[in-house]
Amino acid sequence: MWTLLPSGGLRVTGADRVDFVQGQMTGDLRGAATPGMVACAFLNVRGQIEQFARAYKRADDVYLHLDAAAAAPLMARLKRYIIFDQVEVQDVSDTLRTVHVWEAESLPGWTADGPDVQTFELGGGAVLAGRVNRSGTPGVDLHYLARHEAEVLPALKGAEVELDELDAARIRAGIPDIARDGFVGVLPQEVGLDVGGPLPSISYRKGCYVGQEIMARLEARGQTRYHLARVAGDGWAVGTEVSHAGKVVGQVGLNMGGLGLARLRKDLPEDAEVQVGETPARVQSLTART
Known part of the structure; x- marks a missing residue:
């Protein structure tokens, strides 16, 4: 099975590319293998997420795989920080496409016991592949040139699956999507x-970056007031407020298959009955059976 992903992307080149991107993102790109891939966020000075990305470190460039429509604002941000750095940033959203292959072993050309990032030919076109879990089962994000789509897609095994089904699977597995969940x-x-979370994207040992001071304070304090949880219910929009006992206690993400992920206060009782807008719902631990 495979699913087309709405995506954007930036290609960063130049002698200082790794150090430059390292100074902006929460993940440790410098410590990654070449080729390698690091999940990361780009934060504002208050430590809040502006963009989420997967950064591919390659021999000649850094490729930032982004959500649809995220490339332009991130490109503008990066360019503001270029002073003496020898880097160039290019928006490649229109020239690249991405699909997620649900089961890595079904992808022709993928080496199961190989590195997390691999390049090979598929259907006559060169592809970049990275190991990513988007459904609860280890899969692969496959990046290819748009002009090769007519050759690459027929080479994939299994049927195309709509994005809604992939969203439903990741919500059941407790895996957030920062853009689609409105986080x-x-x-x-x-x-x-956070480290140990379902989508670890932070290094506390990598050095300075925008928002790093807030991350260091949170590490020292050891907790936040909110955490990721799952809510059972139906019919709400992304970003709808969650209330309990008359107080707002968080917000919900995408709703699929009667479930959604949510940012909720940690002091909310497990299995609490809540209101998502005007809709009754019930909180679930991410470890609960679905």
């Missing part, structure tokens, strides 16, 4: 991006 503008630790 931009919150602290990464509140929505599963």
Whole structure:
């Protein structure tokens, strides 16, 4: 099975590319293998998420795989920080496409016991592949040139699956999607991006970056007021407020299959009955059976 992903992307080149991107993102790109891939966030000075990305470190460039429509604002941000750095930033959103292959072993050309990032030919076109879990089962994000789409897609095994089904699977598995769940503008630790979370994207040992001071304070304090949880219910919109006992206690993400992920206060009782807008719902631990 495979699913087309709405995506954007930036290509960063130049002698200082790794150090430059390292100084902006929460993940440790410098410590990654070449080729390698690091999940990360780009924060504002208050430590809140502006963009989420997967940064591919390659021999000649850094490729930032982004959500649709995220490339332009991130490109503008990066260019503001270029002073003496020898880097160039290019928006490649229109020239690249991405699909997610649900099961890595079904991808022709992928080496199961190989590195997390691999390049090979598929259907006559060169592809970049990275190991990513988007459904609860290890899969692969496959990046290819748009002009090769007619050759690459027929080479994939299994049927195309709609994005809604992939969203439903990741919600059941407790895996957030920062853009699709509307979690931009919150602290990464509140929505599963911390070390040990379902989508680890922070290094506390990598050195300075925008928002790093807030991350260091949170590490020292050891907790935030909010965490990622799952809510059972139906019929709400992304970003709808969650209330309990007359007080707002968080917000919900995308709703699929009667479930959604949510940023909720940690002091909310497990299995609490809540209101998502005007809709009754019930809180679930991410470890609960679905």
